[in-house]
Amino acid sequence: MNAIVMGAGRIGRGFVTELLTANHVNITFFDATDAMVEELNKQGQYEIHVLGAESKNTIVKNVKAYSTKDTDKLAECWADADFIFTACGGKNMKAVGATLAEAFKKVIAAGKVHTSNIVTCENWIDPATDLKNGILENLTEDEKKVFEENTGVSESVVMCTGTGAPDPSKLVNPMDTWVQDLRYLPVDKDRIRGELPTLEYIEFVPEFGNLLKQKIYTNNTSVATVAYLGRLKGLTYVAESANDPEIEPILDGVYAEINEALVKGMGINEESQLAFSKRAKAKYTDRAIIDILTRIARDPIRKLGPEDRFIGPISIALKVGVNPKNIALGCAAAIYYENPEDEVAVELVKIRKEKGVDYILENICKQDLNGPVVKCIKEAVAELKQKGWIKED
Structure with missing residues (x-):
């Protein structure tokens, strides 16, 4: 299984990556900050530390990161991706939607459209709606139809805290990150397209509601x-x-x-x-x-x-x-x-x-x-x- 993580901050490269890595998912990062992309590629790996439970730490290897401005690469990765997880900040959903729309146009042009799902991991009220609106308003009517038929836009509830190093003076790898000992991510099942994967720690919840x-x-x-x-x-x-x-x-x-x-x-x-x-x-x-x-x-x-x-x-x-x-x-x-x-x-x-x-x-x-x-x-x-x-x- 392949996934794109948009937003390589503490939730994206920390909590979300921790769960995906536990499920042996291949991850490609995209981030809006060039310095973040450069540092991730320079380090090539980093460690997700679990607060109060270091035995549960995860080492993330073979890190690949690209700029969200590189929509050619985003489209190329999307052609092979089953899921896209966003952790970009709720207020940025419309802008992220515009970026995804540009990439989706290129997926269509390459003839690589397939069933895939986007899941928001944002502290925001109704982020999936904001993101989907940001995508659809940047597509033509024909492109909208293709998108709606093949792509789900769902949302999750992140209850885990991601933090920086407890003692920054001892930090060796600047990409290391710390997360709460809470491996659980509920996702709105009813907005997912296609067959549901079986993923440990990720629950697809029906009647997600409020x-x-x-x-x-x-x-x-x-x-x-x-x-x-x-x-x-x-x-x-x-x-x-x-x-x-x-x-x-x-x-x-x-x-x-x-x-x-x-x-x-x-x-x-x-x-x-x-x-x-x-x-x-x-x-x-x-x-x-x-x-x-x-x-x-x-x-x-x-x-x-x-x-x-x-x-x-x-x-x-x-x-x-x-x-x-x-x-x-x-x-x-x-x-x-x-x-x-x-x-x-x-x-x-x-x-x-x-x-x-x-x-x-x-x-x-x-x-x-x-x-x-x-x-x-x-x-x-x-x-x-x-x-x-x-x-x-």
Whole structure:
């Protein structure tokens, strides 16, 4: 079996590659960063380290990497590939779709069209739809028909964390990467074309439904809360913040609110949701996983969007009579997040200082200033100021 991995970051060359290698799948990497492509080819191999379980490490050999700009090579590889896995960042799905469309045209021209599937591995709401739209809008009507008949565009839920070296000073191979000890990837079965392969650790799940949104509103909301509150307190690491005696009770409150909101508001199975939240807390409080808060907190403007990890569950909670005061504390901390090394965070600080919190709530969060979501968040801001965590007037 052959697969293309688009995006050679920590999830692509780490978690996804770990699972594919365990299944003896031949992998070809494509990445948008020339330096990444060059380094992968220069090293020729690297090691995927499993945090807290080094005996499970995977050595990836015979590495082949190409630029995503090389659509001739992408088409050549696609002609022999059964699967394409994307780990490029959800906001890039439309651009990745355009690249895949250009390559698919060349697959058609070469007469090499066959049944294949694309699986998104993104922390993003509905990435498969964004990717497919990005592909189809760059194909002719005839090409669209060929694509639809032969290619599935599905999505997965990545619950594993990928990180850098716990001790960068000891790093020998710059391509080495570290992953959580969690070999499991659920994939939406109903969007897959052709015969399903039997792959260990990869489960093709029927009636996938809201699984990805459930993951984002449980895992991403809770770890973002940990990140932004932790930074307000001057902390550095995810586990350090999640175990902080002042933050951990808030984290527990977040899970309680999310659990009730998703069960009542989205019809998610209660047992499933409780298991989701327990796994999430165990993951973020695990001190063996060395992950920095600034990595989790980056790109705060996107994370304050109307359907993202804060406003989305807050809105659902309020509609079903749940008071999301703890989720709102995370949102309030995000509004006041500062990191001079993060361009988006710098922009957010500028907006907040020049235009005010109301501007953020109305224009970034897309909320009615007289509505219940804004009231809830403003109460959270007041509470964080009273605690002394927000020191700005």
